[in-house]
Amino acid sequence: MTTPIALNPASRASAIEAMSRAELDVLVVGGGVVGAGAALDAVTRGLSTGLVEQRDLASGTSSRSSKLVHGGLRYLEMFDFALVKEALEERGLLLTRLAPHLVRPVPFLYPLKKAYERPYVGAGLMLYDGMAVLGARAGRHDMGLPKHKHLFRKQLARIAPDIRTDQLHGAIRYYDCQVDDARLVMTLARTAANNGAHVATRTKVTGFLREGDRVVGVSARDLENGVDFEVRARTVINAAGVWTDQVQELIGGDATLDVDASKGIHLVVPRDRIRSECGFITKTEKSVLFVIPWGRHWIIGTTDTPWDLDLAHPAASRRDIDYLLGHVNTLLKDPLDHEDVQGVYAGLRPLLKSVRKTGGETTKLSREHTVAAPAPGLVLIAGGKLTTYRVMARDAVGMAVADFGDARPSITDRVPLVGAYGFETRTNQRVALSRSAGLDIGRVDHLLGRYGGLVDEVLDLIAHRPELGLPLRQADEYLAAEVVYAVTHEGARHLDDVLTRRTRISIETFDRGTLVAQEAATLMAAELGWDDATLAEEVDHYLRRVEAERQSQLKLTDQEADEARVQAPDIV
Incomplete structure (x- = not known):
C-alpha cells in the first residue's frame, strides 16, 4: 500500500x-x-x-463529545429502536472494519439502585446485545464485544472498590466503545x-x-x-x-x-482517584452520567442545557461542574472535589427542531x-x-x-480509514517495534492506538531525529515526534490545534498544557517557519485561552462564564 x-x-x-x-x-x-x-x-x-x-x-x-461510539441505551427507553439499531451497526463497522485502530471496547457498569431494576435493565441490555448481533450479521462483520453480565454486590465490590455498594443491589456489566473523536x-x-x-x-x-x-x-x-x-x-x-x-x-x-444548541460539559480526573476496572453509567434527573476510562484518566459527563451564547467557545460554569461532581459523588466512597479536576471541556450538540421558535427542553x-x-x-x-x-x-x-x-x-x-490497514500486523509485531525503535512497550502501544498502521511514519521521524523519541518534558504521555507529526501529516497549523485536538494535553494535565506550550510551539515553529514573534504570539494566545477558560469555570451562570471565555478569541 x-x-x-x-x-x-x-x-x-x-x-x-x-x-x-x-x-x-x-x-x-x-x-x-x-x-x-x-x-x-x-x-x-x-x-x-x-x-x-x-x-x-x-x-x-x-472534539468535545463523550468520546463514545455506542448505540445509546437511553434511546431504548424512548422506544427509538431504529436509532439504536442503526448506531449499533455503525459501532460494529467502526470497531471491526473501518477504524479498529481508533475504536476500542470499554466495559461499563450499570449500578442497580433498586431490586426491580435488575430484570428491567437486564431485559434492555439483552435487547441491546441482540440488536448488535443482528447488526453484525447485516454488516457481515463480528460483533466484536462480549455480551452483558449480571453482577451482585460482592462481585461489584471486587471490580469497583471505590463505588459505594451499601445502597446498591449489584450491577450489570456491558460493553460499548470509545474513540478519540478529534x-x-x-x-x-x-x-x-x-x-x-x-x-x-x-x-x-x-x-x-x-x-x-x-x-x-x-x-x-x-x-x-x-x-x-x-x-x-x-x-x-x-x-x-x-x-x-x-x-x-x-x-x-x-x-x-x-x-438548537445544547451544552454538554465533561470533567477529566486522574485514573487513580477512582479504583474501578470498568466505567459506569447511571441516569440523572436531566441526562445520563458517564464515568469513562480514558488512559491515565477518567472522563465524567455530561450535562444537557440550552445554550444561545458564543457558539465557537461554549463555556463550562461553576454550576455545571458542581452538578457533575454532585452526581458522581453519590456513587463514590471517597468524593471528588474541584482540586481533583485536571481538565474541563464544553461542547454543543446540534439538536434539530421540527418547528421554529417552539421552545421546550433540548433534552x-x-x-x-x-x-x-x-x-x-x-x-x-x-x-x-x-x-x-x-x-x-x-x-x-x-x-x-x-x-x-x-x-x-x-x-x-x-472503506477502512488510513491507519486501519496494517494495524493488526503491526500490533502483532509490537515487541519487535519496541526493540527496533528503542521505546518501551507501553509507548509503542500508545502509538499504535493513535496511528495504527501509520505508526511507521512516526517511528521514521524518530529514526532520523532521535531527539523526537523523547517524551515532552511537561506532558510525558506524548512524544516530541507526535507534535512534529501533527504538523507534517495531520494538518495542525496552530499551537491550539496540537495541544487541544491532535493531542489531549489541554485536558489531561492539571496545568492545562501551559507548561508544555513553549516546548511544543518550538517544535512546531521549525516545521512551519515561524519567527520568534509568531512563536511568542502562539504561546501567549494559548496561555490567554487557558486563563479565560479557568476564569469562566469560576462563574456561576452561563452568561458570566461566556463573558469570561470570550476574552480570548481565536488566534485566526
Missing part, C-alpha cells in the same frame, strides 16, 4: 488552488465528523470533492484527501454563488492569508452543525432547518438527523450523533447527487 497523503501547509495550499481553479462536483462546508465523512463519501463515489472549514478540523462539537475526524479528512479530496482548514465561507435560484458554489476567504476566492461546485453540502442557522442566513429567504429534541435541500444545488444536514456520522454523510451526499447521472452508490461501509 502506498503512503497516505499528508495534511500539511503544502497540501492545504494545493487544495485551495485546485478548488479555485476548476468546478467541483461536491463542496462540503464544515470540517466536523459529518463534513469529513461527507467528503469521504463523495470522493469515494468518484466525484471531485472539496472540504472547507473555517477553523480546525473537529474544532467544534466533534482523531477520528482528522483521520476521516486524511482518508478523503488520500482518495483525492481537496481539504482546506482556516477557510471561511463568506457567501453563496447563485445563478438564478441555483447555488453554484461559494465565496470564501483564506483566513491565514486574507485572500478571497471562489469555489464553484455542482452542489454544496452544508455540514456546519450548530452553525447551520448562521449559514442559512447567508442564503437568504426562510430557513429550512432550525437547530426532548430528537437526535435523529434530517437532510434538506432549500435551494437547487444546496443540501443541509443537521442533527444526529457521532456514532452515526457515516449514515448522515451517506444521506447528505445521496441527496446532493440525486440528479447526477454519473454518481455511484456509497461504499464507505467498506
Whole structure:
C-alpha cells in the first residue's frame, strides 16, 4: 500500500488552488465528523470533492463529545429502536472494519439502585446485545464485544472498590466503545484527501454563488492569508452543525432547518482517584452520567442545557461542574472535589427542531438527523450523533447527487480509514517495534492506538531525529515526534490545534498544557517557519485561552462564564 497523503501547509495550499481553479462536483462546508465523512463519501463515489472549514478540523462539537461510539441505551427507553439499531451497526463497522485502530471496547457498569431494576435493565441490555448481533450479521462483520453480565454486590465490590455498594443491589456489566473523536475526524479528512479530496482548514465561507435560484458554489476567504476566492461546485453540502442557522442566513429567504444548541460539559480526573476496572453509567434527573476510562484518566459527563451564547467557545460554569461532581459523588466512597479536576471541556450538540421558535427542553429534541435541500444545488444536514456520522454523510451526499447521472452508490461501509490497514500486523509485531525503535512497550502501544498502521511514519521521524523519541518534558504521555507529526501529516497549523485536538494535553494535565506550550510551539515553529514573534504570539494566545477558560469555570451562570471565555478569541 502506498503512503497516505499528508495534511500539511503544502497540501492545504494545493487544495485551495485546485478548488479555485476548476468546478467541483461536491463542496462540503464544515470540517466536523459529518463534513469529513461527507467528503469521504463523495470522493469515494468518484466525484471531485472539496472540504472547507473555517477553523480546525473537529474544532467544534466533534472534539468535545463523550468520546463514545455506542448505540445509546437511553434511546431504548424512548422506544427509538431504529436509532439504536442503526448506531449499533455503525459501532460494529467502526470497531471491526473501518477504524479498529481508533475504536476500542470499554466495559461499563450499570449500578442497580433498586431490586426491580435488575430484570428491567437486564431485559434492555439483552435487547441491546441482540440488536448488535443482528447488526453484525447485516454488516457481515463480528460483533466484536462480549455480551452483558449480571453482577451482585460482592462481585461489584471486587471490580469497583471505590463505588459505594451499601445502597446498591449489584450491577450489570456491558460493553460499548470509545474513540478519540478529534482523531477520528482528522483521520476521516486524511482518508478523503488520500482518495483525492481537496481539504482546506482556516477557510471561511463568506457567501453563496447563485445563478438564478441555483447555488453554484461559494465565496470564501483564506483566513491565514486574507485572500478571497471562489469555489464553484455542482452542489454544496452544508455540514456546519450548530452553525447551520448562521449559514442559512447567508442564503437568504426562510430557513429550512432550525437547530438548537445544547451544552454538554465533561470533567477529566486522574485514573487513580477512582479504583474501578470498568466505567459506569447511571441516569440523572436531566441526562445520563458517564464515568469513562480514558488512559491515565477518567472522563465524567455530561450535562444537557440550552445554550444561545458564543457558539465557537461554549463555556463550562461553576454550576455545571458542581452538578457533575454532585452526581458522581453519590456513587463514590471517597468524593471528588474541584482540586481533583485536571481538565474541563464544553461542547454543543446540534439538536434539530421540527418547528421554529417552539421552545421546550433540548433534552426532548430528537437526535435523529434530517437532510434538506432549500435551494437547487444546496443540501443541509443537521442533527444526529457521532456514532452515526457515516449514515448522515451517506444521506447528505445521496441527496446532493440525486440528479447526477454519473454518481455511484456509497461504499464507505467498506472503506477502512488510513491507519486501519496494517494495524493488526503491526500490533502483532509490537515487541519487535519496541526493540527496533528503542521505546518501551507501553509507548509503542500508545502509538499504535493513535496511528495504527501509520505508526511507521512516526517511528521514521524518530529514526532520523532521535531527539523526537523523547517524551515532552511537561506532558510525558506524548512524544516530541507526535507534535512534529501533527504538523507534517495531520494538518495542525496552530499551537491550539496540537495541544487541544491532535493531542489531549489541554485536558489531561492539571496545568492545562501551559507548561508544555513553549516546548511544543518550538517544535512546531521549525516545521512551519515561524519567527520568534509568531512563536511568542502562539504561546501567549494559548496561555490567554487557558486563563479565560479557568476564569469562566469560576462563574456561576452561563452568561458570566461566556463573558469570561470570550476574552480570548481565536488566534485566526
